[in-house]
Amino acid sequence: MFTEYGELSTELYELTKPVGFEIDGDIPFYLEQAKETTGLVLEAGVGTGRMLIPFLKAGVKMDGVDLSPFMLDRCRENLEKEKLVTDLFLQDLQQLDIPKKYDIIMMPTGSFALLPTREIMLNSLESFKKHLLPGGKIIIDLLLPRDFKKGESTTSVFSLTENSGIVFNSTSLEIDWEKQRTTELHRYEKWIDGKLTQTELSNFILSWYGIEEFTLVLEKLGFVNIQHIWDYNKETDKHDTLTFIAETEK
Numbered sequence: 001m002f003t004e005y006g007e008l009s010t011e012l013y014e015l016t017k018p019v020g021f022e023i024d025g026d027i028p029f030y031l032e033q034a035k036e037t038t039g040l041v042l043e044a045g046v047g048t049g050r051m052l053i054p055f056l057k058a059g060v061k062m063d064g065v066d067l068s069p070f071m072l073d074r075c076r077e078n079l080e081k082e083k084l085v086t087d088l089f090l091q092d093l094q095q096l097d098i099p100k101k102y103d104i105i106m107m108p109t110g111s112f113a114l115l116p117t118r119e120i121m122l123n124s125l126e127s128f129k130k131h132l133l134p135g136g137k138i139i140i141d142l143l144l145p146r147d148f149k150k151g152e153s154t155t156s157v158f159s160l161t162e163n164s165g166i167v168f169n170s171t172s173l174e175i176d177w178e179k180q181r182t183t184e185l186h187r188y189e190k191w192i193d194g195k196l197t198q199t200e201l202s203n204f205i206l207s208w209y210g211i212e213e214f215t216l217v218l219e220k221l222g223f224v225n226i227q228h229i230w231d232y233n234k235e236t237d238k239h240d241t242l243t244f245i246a247e248t249e250k
Protein backbone atom coordinates (compact mmCIF):
# COMPACT_ATOMS: atom_id res chain seq x y z
CA MET A 1 0.00 0.00 0.00
CA PHE A 2 2.80 2.41 0.91
CA THR A 3 5.83 3.51 -1.08
CA GLU A 4 8.69 5.26 0.68
CA TYR A 5 10.94 7.64 -1.28
CA GLY A 6 9.11 6.73 -4.50
CA GLU A 7 8.83 8.47 -7.86
CA LEU A 8 6.51 11.31 -6.82
CA SER A 9 8.21 11.89 -3.50
CA THR A 10 11.51 12.22 -5.40
CA GLU A 11 9.97 14.58 -7.97
CA LEU A 12 8.58 16.81 -5.22
CA TYR A 13 11.84 16.72 -3.22
CA GLU A 14 13.76 17.87 -6.28
CA LEU A 15 11.23 20.64 -6.94
CA THR A 16 11.08 21.99 -3.38
CA LYS A 17 14.68 21.29 -2.30
CA PRO A 18 16.84 21.43 -5.43
CA VAL A 19 20.60 20.94 -5.55
CA GLY A 20 22.31 23.48 -3.29
CA PHE A 21 19.09 24.42 -1.42
CA GLU A 22 19.98 25.10 2.23
CA ILE A 23 17.80 23.90 5.10
CA ASP A 24 18.41 26.11 8.18
CA GLY A 25 22.08 26.57 7.25
CA ASP A 26 22.91 22.86 6.95
CA ILE A 27 25.14 23.15 3.87
CA PRO A 28 27.68 25.68 5.27
CA PHE A 29 27.90 23.79 8.59
CA TYR A 30 28.47 20.38 7.02
CA LEU A 31 30.81 21.80 4.38
CA GLU A 32 33.01 23.29 7.08
CA GLN A 33 33.11 19.89 8.82
CA ALA A 34 33.83 18.01 5.58
CA LYS A 35 36.64 20.38 4.65
CA GLU A 36 38.48 19.39 7.83
CA THR A 37 39.49 16.20 6.04
CA THR A 38 41.26 15.62 2.77
CA GLY A 39 40.04 12.02 2.90
CA LEU A 40 36.78 10.45 1.83
CA VAL A 41 33.31 11.46 3.00
CA LEU A 42 30.12 9.40 2.66
CA GLU A 43 26.64 10.92 2.71
CA ALA A 44 24.19 8.38 4.12
CA GLY A 45 20.77 8.87 2.51
CA VAL A 46 22.23 11.06 -0.24
CA GLY A 47 18.87 11.55 -1.99
CA THR A 48 18.97 13.71 -5.09
CA GLY A 49 22.44 15.13 -4.35
CA ARG A 50 21.18 18.40 -2.84
CA MET A 51 24.29 18.46 -0.60
CA LEU A 52 26.58 16.06 -2.46
CA ILE A 53 26.84 18.25 -5.56
CA PRO A 54 27.88 21.53 -3.87
CA PHE A 55 30.35 19.53 -1.76
CA LEU A 56 31.97 17.90 -4.82
CA LYS A 57 32.17 21.33 -6.45
CA ALA A 58 33.91 22.63 -3.33
CA GLY A 59 36.55 19.89 -3.71
CA VAL A 60 35.30 17.43 -1.07
CA LYS A 61 35.87 13.78 -2.05
CA MET A 62 32.44 12.40 -1.38
CA ASP A 63 30.31 9.32 -2.19
CA GLY A 64 26.63 8.76 -1.60
CA VAL A 65 24.47 5.82 -0.53
CA ASP A 66 20.68 5.53 -0.61
CA LEU A 67 18.09 2.77 -0.75
CA SER A 68 15.75 4.58 -3.13
CA PRO A 69 16.41 3.87 -6.84
CA PHE A 70 14.32 6.94 -7.72
CA MET A 71 16.40 9.25 -5.55
CA LEU A 72 19.66 7.77 -6.86
CA ASP A 73 18.54 8.05 -10.53
CA ARG A 74 17.80 11.73 -9.94
CA CYS A 75 21.15 12.12 -8.18
CA ARG A 76 22.92 10.57 -11.19
CA GLU A 77 21.11 12.96 -13.56
CA ASN A 78 22.07 15.92 -11.36
CA LEU A 79 25.72 14.79 -11.33
CA GLU A 80 25.73 14.41 -15.12
CA LYS A 81 24.29 17.92 -15.58
CA GLU A 82 27.25 19.27 -13.61
CA LYS A 83 29.73 16.90 -15.33
CA LEU A 84 30.66 15.45 -11.94
CA VAL A 85 31.56 11.84 -11.25
CA THR A 86 31.54 9.97 -7.97
CA ASP A 87 30.47 6.61 -6.51
CA LEU A 88 26.80 6.15 -5.63
CA PHE A 89 25.67 2.97 -3.88
CA LEU A 90 22.13 1.55 -3.87
CA GLN A 91 22.15 0.00 -0.40
CA ASP A 92 20.25 -0.06 2.87
CA LEU A 93 22.21 1.66 5.64
CA GLN A 94 21.47 -1.28 7.92
CA GLN A 95 23.62 -3.62 5.85
CA LEU A 96 26.19 -1.39 4.24
CA ASP A 97 28.74 -3.27 2.23
CA ILE A 98 30.93 -0.71 0.51
CA PRO A 99 34.52 -1.63 -0.42
CA LYS A 100 35.89 1.61 1.05
CA LYS A 101 36.51 3.20 4.44
CA TYR A 102 35.65 6.81 5.14
CA ASP A 103 36.98 9.68 7.24
CA ILE A 104 33.49 11.07 7.73
CA ILE A 105 30.01 9.58 7.39
CA MET A 106 27.38 12.30 7.54
CA MET A 107 23.60 12.14 7.71
CA PRO A 108 22.26 15.70 7.70
CA THR A 109 18.85 17.26 8.42
CA GLY A 110 15.91 14.83 8.79
CA SER A 111 17.43 11.69 7.27
CA PHE A 112 18.51 9.85 10.44
CA ALA A 113 15.04 10.40 11.93
CA LEU A 114 13.66 8.47 8.96
CA LEU A 115 15.15 5.22 10.28
CA PRO A 116 11.84 3.89 11.55
CA THR A 117 12.81 1.49 14.37
CA ARG A 118 15.42 1.32 17.12
CA GLU A 119 16.82 -1.89 15.60
CA ILE A 120 17.30 -0.27 12.19
CA MET A 121 18.88 2.78 13.86
CA LEU A 122 21.35 0.58 15.82
CA ASN A 123 22.18 -1.56 12.78
CA SER A 124 22.83 1.58 10.75
CA LEU A 125 25.20 3.02 13.37
CA GLU A 126 27.05 -0.33 13.48
CA SER A 127 27.32 -0.21 9.68
CA PHE A 128 28.72 3.33 9.86
CA LYS A 129 31.31 2.24 12.42
CA LYS A 130 32.46 -0.63 10.17
CA HIS A 131 32.93 1.77 7.27
CA LEU A 132 34.92 4.40 9.18
CA LEU A 133 38.71 4.61 9.41
CA PRO A 134 40.26 4.72 12.91
CA GLY A 135 39.57 8.24 14.23
CA GLY A 136 36.80 8.66 11.64
CA LYS A 137 33.71 10.74 12.42
CA ILE A 138 29.97 10.44 12.22
CA ILE A 139 28.00 13.67 11.95
CA ILE A 140 24.27 13.13 12.38
CA ASP A 141 21.30 15.46 12.86
CA LEU A 142 18.46 14.41 15.14
CA LEU A 143 14.94 15.82 15.07
CA LEU A 144 12.63 16.45 18.02
CA PRO A 145 8.85 16.27 17.53
CA ARG A 146 8.23 19.81 18.78
CA ASP A 147 5.68 20.79 16.16
CA PHE A 148 3.72 17.53 15.88
CA LYS A 149 -0.05 18.04 16.29
CA LYS A 150 -2.17 14.91 15.99
CA GLY A 151 -4.93 15.31 13.39
CA GLU A 152 -3.31 18.30 11.67
CA SER A 153 -3.66 18.11 7.91
CA THR A 154 -2.07 20.39 5.31
CA THR A 155 -2.43 20.41 1.54
CA SER A 156 -0.08 22.20 -0.87
CA VAL A 157 -0.10 22.51 -4.64
CA PHE A 158 3.12 22.59 -6.67
CA SER A 159 3.19 23.44 -10.39
CA LEU A 160 5.44 21.34 -12.61
CA THR A 161 4.49 22.87 -15.97
CA GLU A 162 1.64 25.11 -17.18
CA ASN A 163 -0.73 22.13 -17.30
CA SER A 164 0.68 19.75 -14.67
CA GLY A 165 1.45 19.70 -10.98
CA ILE A 166 1.63 17.73 -7.75
CA VAL A 167 -0.87 18.04 -4.89
CA PHE A 168 0.70 17.02 -1.59
CA ASN A 169 -1.25 16.26 1.57
CA SER A 170 0.26 15.51 4.97
CA THR A 171 -1.88 14.27 7.86
CA SER A 172 -0.37 13.83 11.33
CA LEU A 173 -1.68 10.47 12.53
CA GLU A 174 0.04 9.46 15.74
CA ILE A 175 2.72 10.24 18.26
CA ASP A 176 3.99 7.12 20.04
CA TRP A 177 5.76 8.26 23.22
CA GLU A 178 6.95 4.77 24.08
CA LYS A 179 8.54 3.99 20.73
CA GLN A 180 9.52 7.67 20.32
CA ARG A 181 8.17 8.16 16.86
CA THR A 182 5.56 10.15 14.95
CA THR A 183 3.58 8.88 11.98
CA GLU A 184 2.21 11.02 9.18
CA LEU A 185 0.32 9.93 6.10
CA HIS A 186 1.77 11.58 3.01
CA ARG A 187 -0.33 11.51 -0.14
CA TYR A 188 1.09 12.65 -3.48
CA GLU A 189 -1.15 13.20 -6.52
CA LYS A 190 0.12 14.06 -9.98
CA TRP A 191 -2.34 15.96 -12.18
CA ILE A 192 -1.87 16.50 -15.92
CA ASP A 193 -4.44 18.39 -18.04
CA GLY A 194 -7.05 18.12 -15.27
CA LYS A 195 -6.61 14.35 -14.91
CA LEU A 196 -5.19 12.51 -11.90
CA THR A 197 -2.41 10.43 -13.48
CA GLN A 198 -0.48 9.02 -10.50
CA THR A 199 -0.75 8.75 -6.72
CA GLU A 200 1.66 7.66 -4.03
CA LEU A 201 1.12 7.06 -0.31
CA SER A 202 3.88 7.18 2.27
CA ASN A 203 3.64 5.99 5.86
CA PHE A 204 6.05 8.68 7.01
CA ILE A 205 7.69 7.79 10.33
CA LEU A 206 10.10 10.06 12.19
CA SER A 207 11.95 8.77 15.26
CA TRP A 208 13.56 10.86 17.97
CA TYR A 209 16.12 10.28 20.73
CA GLY A 210 17.03 12.27 23.82
CA ILE A 211 20.51 13.74 24.24
CA GLU A 212 21.54 11.46 27.12
CA GLU A 213 19.96 8.47 25.43
CA PHE A 214 21.75 8.99 22.12
CA THR A 215 25.06 9.67 23.91
CA LEU A 216 24.69 6.32 25.73
CA VAL A 217 23.84 4.54 22.45
CA LEU A 218 26.99 5.92 20.82
CA GLU A 219 29.12 5.07 23.86
CA LYS A 220 27.78 1.52 23.90
CA LEU A 221 28.69 1.11 20.23
CA GLY A 222 32.23 2.22 21.04
CA PHE A 223 32.21 5.77 19.69
CA VAL A 224 34.37 8.30 21.55
CA ASN A 225 34.66 12.12 21.79
CA ILE A 226 30.89 12.41 21.59
CA GLN A 227 29.58 15.95 21.41
CA HIS A 228 26.34 17.61 20.46
CA ILE A 229 25.69 21.00 18.89
CA TRP A 230 22.49 23.01 18.62
CA ASP A 231 21.39 24.88 15.49
CA TYR A 232 24.69 24.38 13.63
CA ASN A 233 26.48 26.61 16.19
CA LYS A 234 24.41 29.64 15.21
CA GLU A 235 23.83 32.24 17.90
CA THR A 236 20.22 31.44 18.63
CA ASP A 237 18.37 29.72 21.43
CA LYS A 238 15.81 28.12 19.10
CA HIS A 239 17.15 24.61 19.73
CA ASP A 240 15.62 23.25 16.52
CA THR A 241 18.45 21.18 15.05
CA LEU A 242 20.50 18.84 17.20
CA THR A 243 23.73 17.55 15.65
CA PHE A 244 25.82 14.74 17.12
CA ILE A 245 29.49 14.34 16.27
CA ALA A 246 31.40 11.26 17.46
CA GLU A 247 34.58 9.43 16.51
CA THR A 248 35.85 5.90 16.28
CA GLU A 249 38.93 5.02 18.39
CA LYS A 250 42.24 5.98 16.77
Ligand SMILES: C[S@@+](CC[C@H](N)C(=O)[O-])C[C@H]1O[C@@H](n2cnc3c(N)ncnc32)[C@H](O)[C@@H]1O
Nearest residue numbers: 005045046047050066067068071091092093111
Ligand atom coordinates in the same frame (compact mmCIF):
# COMPACT_ATOMS: atom_id res chain seq x y z
C1 LIG B 1 15.03 13.47 3.37
S1 LIG B 1 15.98 12.64 2.15
C2 LIG B 1 17.47 13.57 2.32
C3 LIG B 1 18.36 13.54 1.11
C4 LIG B 1 19.66 14.30 1.25
N1 LIG B 1 20.49 13.77 2.32
C5 LIG B 1 19.41 15.75 1.51
O1 LIG B 1 19.74 16.22 2.60
O2 LIG B 1 18.87 16.42 0.63
C6 LIG B 1 16.35 11.14 3.01
C7 LIG B 1 16.97 10.07 2.15
O3 LIG B 1 17.34 8.97 3.02
C8 LIG B 1 17.14 7.77 2.30
N2 LIG B 1 16.99 6.67 3.25
C9 LIG B 1 16.05 6.51 4.21
N3 LIG B 1 16.23 5.34 4.87
C10 LIG B 1 17.33 4.75 4.32
C11 LIG B 1 18.02 3.53 4.57
N4 LIG B 1 17.64 2.67 5.51
N5 LIG B 1 19.09 3.24 3.79
C12 LIG B 1 19.51 4.10 2.82
N6 LIG B 1 18.90 5.28 2.55
C13 LIG B 1 17.82 5.60 3.28
C14 LIG B 1 15.86 8.04 1.50
O4 LIG B 1 15.73 7.17 0.40
C15 LIG B 1 16.04 9.50 1.10
O5 LIG B 1 16.63 9.64 -0.16
